[in-house]
Amino acid sequence: MEKHRTEHAKNARGKLLYKCGILRYQLQECSVNFLVEEEDKFTVDSSLSDALHLLTTSDNRIGILLAEAQLLVQDEETIFGNDINGDDLGTTDNEIRKMLTYLFIDNAKLCKQVNFVIRCALKTTITSKNSEEETPSRKTVLNKFLGR
Numbered sequence: 001m002e003k004h005r006t007e008h009a010k011n012a013r014g015k016l017l018y019k020c021g022i023l024r025y026q027l028q029e030c031s032v033n034f035l036v037e038e039e040d041k042f043t044v045d046s047s048l049s050d051a052l053h054l055l056t057t058s059d060n061r062i063g064i065l066l067a068e069a070q071l072l073v074q075d076e077e078t079i080f081g082n083d084i085n086g087d088d089l090g091t092t093d094n095e096i097r098k099m100l101t102y103l104f105i106d107n108a109k110l111c112k113q114v115n116f117v118i119r120c121a122l123k124t125t126i127t128s129k130n131s132e133e134e135t136p137s138r139k140t141v142l143n144k145f146l147g148r
Contacts, residue, residue, distance in 0.1 A: 009093055019072055020100050027065055027108055030058045032115065051122055055115045062115075066108050073101050 032054050 013093060013096075016072075016097055016100065020104060023065055023069060023072070023104055024107075027062065027104070027111060030061045030065070030111060032058050032118065048122060052119065055119050055122075059112055059115050062108050062112050066105060069101055069104050069108065073098070
């Protein structure tokens with residue numbers, strides 16, 4: 001019985017890690033980068049509407065991944081279940097599952113926030129260009145975003 005439970009827990013951990021790895025890879029594919037690091041400026045190779053469309057697409061994909069992560073929480077609760085016989089194996093696995101899932105969710109939310117900041121920066125850049133000012137640096141955009 002104990003050997004069966006240990007094998008079941010090992011398989012459940014492997015499945016969880018595999019699913020988290022897939023979600024992490026998919027989240028990385030959602031990234032959009034409009035920065036030229038050495039110049040500390042925002043640059044857009046396409047039109048503003050194309051750039052904003054990319055950001056919207058990224059946000060939508062991140063939203064889907066967040067929903068998948070929420071499902072992962074529910075799926076894994078049924079796999080790991082409650083602690084049988086009062087041992088720490090089930091409790092530890094459950095805590096690891098929660099931590100991995102919440103780390104992914106936090107990371108996805110941060111990606112959406114970065115997209116928001118980039119969207120604000122792009123709009124600020126267009127406003128600045130219309131005013132014939134120099135393109136703002138990341139520091140200028142972040143200060144404006146943070147209300148400084």
